[in-house]
Amino acid sequence: MTCICREGGHMAIHKDVAYRMELARGYLNEAEQFFPCRQWRACVSVSILVIENTSLGVLMLFGVSAQTHQPGKHLAQLISEGTVTDEVASLVRELLPELEKFDSHEKMLVKYGDEAEYRLPWQIFGEQEASVAVEAARKCIRVCSQIVEIHE
DSSP: OOBOOOTTHHHHHHHHHHHHHHHHHHHHHHHHHHGGGTOHHHHHHHHHHHHHHHHHHHHHHTTBOTTOSOHHHHHHHHHHTTOSOHHHHHHHHHHHHHHHHTSHHHHHHHHHOBTTTTBOHHHHOOHHHHHHHHHHHHHHHHHHHHHHHHHO
């Protein structure tokens, strides 16, 4: 795990976390706008950004750098090391399945499609995938908000 040390300590970290949460809310707003327009791939893409930013925000609360490309691994490590309270650990466990589902493979599909099968991203993602992604994004916003509240 890479730790972060910033001037201003606690306040700077909370500003960073607040910034991540605002990013996530903005992306969720976009996803919710894309959904009724049937922009399924775009909906999944920005939902993944919600999931990523909320998980990075949680990591930052506990001093882990936002530069990680595997937030799920680091969140699981916080639990296994006993770095977080039982209440926070329970909430983090709610995030982990979403991070597993929308991992780097899913990010690659949304950007490049399935090159081996010559399937474009717009052929891969439909209404069902978009619906699942938006629900995961909403869940991550809710859970991350709860963790931030507890941590304050």
